Amino acid sequence: MTRHALVLPVFLLTTPALHAAPPPQPSAQQLAQQKKAAADGALAAARKKGLVVVKAEEPADVDGDGKLEVAAVVKDEREELALALFRATGPGQVAHVWTSNSTGAHEIKLFEVKQMVAEPRPEAVVELLEKSPDETRRQLRIYKLDESPPREVLTLSVVEESADKPEDSGERTTYGDDAPGFRVADVDGDGNVDVSLRREPRAVKARSRGDLPVTLVVGVKEVTYAWDKGRPGKYAARPDKALNFLPSLKLKKVAASSQKLPDDIKQMEQDKALEMSFEDAFGPEDGGAAAEDAPEPEINPAPRAYWATDNNFDSSWVESARGDGTGEWLELHTREEHEIRMVRVVPVCAGDEKDLNAHNEVVAFSLLTAGMGKTSVDRREKFPSDSGVLAVVEVPVPERKFAPQVLVFLRKGTRSSWVRLVIDKVKKHGKANEACIAEVSLH
Numbered sequence: 001m002t003r004h005a006l007v008l009p010v011f012l013l014t015t016p017a018l019h020a021a022p023p024p025q026p027s028a029q030q031l032a033q034q035k036k037a038a039a040d041g042a043l044a045a046a047r048k049k050g051l052v053v054v055k056a057e058e059p060a061d062v063d064g065d066g067k068l069e070v071a072a073v074v075k076d077e078r079e080e081l082a083l084a085l086f087r088a089t090g091p092g093q094v095a096h097v098w099t100s101n102s103t104g105a106h107e108i109k110l111f112e113v114k115q116m117v118a119e120p121r122p123e124a125v126v127e128l129l130e131k132s133p134d135e136t137r138r139q140l141r142i143y144k145l146d147e148s149p150p151r152e153v154l155t156l157s158v159v160e161e162s163a164d165k166p167e168d169s170g171e172r173t174t175y176g177d178d179a180p181g182f183r184v185a186d187v188d189g190d191g192n193v194d195v196s197l198r199r200e201p202r203a204v205k206a207r208s209r210g211d212l213p214v215t216l217v218v219g220v221k222e223v224t225y226a227w228d229k230g231r232p233g234k235y236a237a238r239p240d241k242a243l244n245f246l247p248s249l250k251l252k253k254v255a256a257s258s259q260k261l262p263d264d265i266k267q268m269e270q271d272k273a274l275e276m277s278f279e280d281a282f283g284p285e286d287g288g289a290a291a292e293d294a295p296e297p298e299i300n301p302a303p304r305a306y307w308a309t310d311n312n313f314d315s316s317w318v319e320s321a322r323g324d325g326t327g328e329w330l331e332l333h334t335r336e337e338h339e340i341r342m343v344r345v346v347p348v349c350a351g352d353e354k355d356l357n358a359h360n361e362v363v364a365f366s367l368l369t370a371g372m373g374k375t376s377v378d379r380r381e382k383f384p385s386d387s388g389v390l391a392v393v394e395v396p397v398p399e400r401k402f403a404p405q406v407l408v409f410l411r412k413g414t415r416s417s418w419v420r421l422v423i424d425k426v427k428k429h430g431k432a433n434e435a436c437i438a439e440v441s442l443h
Contacts, residue, residue, distance in 0.1 A: 034059075037094075038070055038086075042070035045095060048096070049096050051084060054073045062113065062122060063121060069097070074099065080105065081107075081128055084096065100150070105129055105130040107128065108127070109138065110125065113145070118190070118192050125141075127141075135161060136160045138159075139157050140156040141155050156197055172215045173390065173412075175217060181197075200220065206393050220242075222243050224241075226238055249442045255331045316349045317330060318435070319423075324435060325433075326423055326424065328435060331421075332442055337416060339415050340443070342407060342409050343421075343443070344408075348361045358430040359436035360430075361427040365422060367420070368420040370415070370418060373388075
């Protein structure tokens with residue numbers, strides 16, 4: 001008898017895919033309790049490691065693992081500060097995860113966990129003071145907390161005070177923010193926060209009224225650190241740049257009492273004025289008939305006054321009045337009212353030495369403004385006698401050492417939309433007996 005195996009059909013049962021439901025979100029009260037437990041647990045975990053929590057940020061999920069972490073500045077057995085990270089590993093359980101290398105600092109200036117780069121997770125930003133008998137240094141450190149272990153991506157240090165640094169004697173005036181330290185802002189708008197460090201202030205030493213010393217801080221060197229998305233990402237330094245606290249103001253109009261023009265330009269101006277007078281005298285419907293009341297051609301006495309403001313030492317303003325130039329003036333108008341802190345004057349023709357020696361040199365002048373009235377400057381004085389002038393500094397024109405430039409630093413609060421420079425006295429050169437100014441700028 002033949003036996004046959006009994007084959008039973010196999011049915012594969014398919015059921016709809018089952019998706020795990022997301023864990024329920026804790027209520028506000030439960031979250032507050034979890035954060036308190038994490039904070040208390042971090043203190044206990046720190047003690048087990050021989051660390052003392054000096055300042056801690058509010059517990060938060062800084063690395064996206066769904067668990068609460070506590071970032072804290074801690075003090076080690078040498079009383080030096082470091083950054084530490086603690087993590088809640090379960091109900092009532094908090095573990096020490098990581099401690100940075102010692103910073104050598106002893107005082108916290110700033111500590112926060114904030115978004116520094118355009119990535120999902122925040123960074124820890126720590127600003128500390130490191131003190132020694134010789135100096136006090138300010139540190140800035142930035143850590144990425146979402147990496148394992150956390151990584152320091154920027155470390156900066158700048159001297160805030162030094163025992164060897166000589167004290168500035170006399171008055172000190174700064175025209176911008178030159179304080180040592182760090183500035184944090186998104187400079188280029190790429191979503192990443194940049195860090196700038198200012199150092200090496202540009203200071204000018206001068207003598208003020210009464211022959212008192214004065215230090216004028218006119219700029220500072222700044223280096224900016226921007227986020228580099230390389231692998232791994234880090235902050236990288238950009239080239240240093242010099243910040244000028246006294247940039248030149250943009251001008252709306254320049255006028256002058258008179259001006260000597262080259263013959264070809266003078267003829268051009270005369271022809272233009274004559275053409276304009278013809279257009280006024282003869283209308284298109286007059287058929288060329290002369291008008292009895294045709295106006296006399298008017299010539300702008302100084303159509304090229306802006307030659308003294310074009311930042312070109314090869315072009316200059318030369319007055320054309322009778323005499324040696326005393327009483328002649330240049331007037332600069334800005335687009336709006338500004339606080340004018342400095343006026344720069346090149347009181348000679350500066351094309352070359354022959355050009356300089358062919359024109360009168362301005363040795364004394366007055367500055368008239370809306371906010372201050374009249375201020376007098378005499379280059380022959382050892383220190384300024386006018387109370388409206390803080391200091392006068394005279395230095396050679398760059399690359400043209402034969403030509404002087406005069407920097408007139410005004411007292412604070414000189415607000416005006418215009419400045420008129422009036423020639424008070426000249427030193428005569430050449431046969432033409434004409435005064436010349438190569439450049440004037442407002443700052």
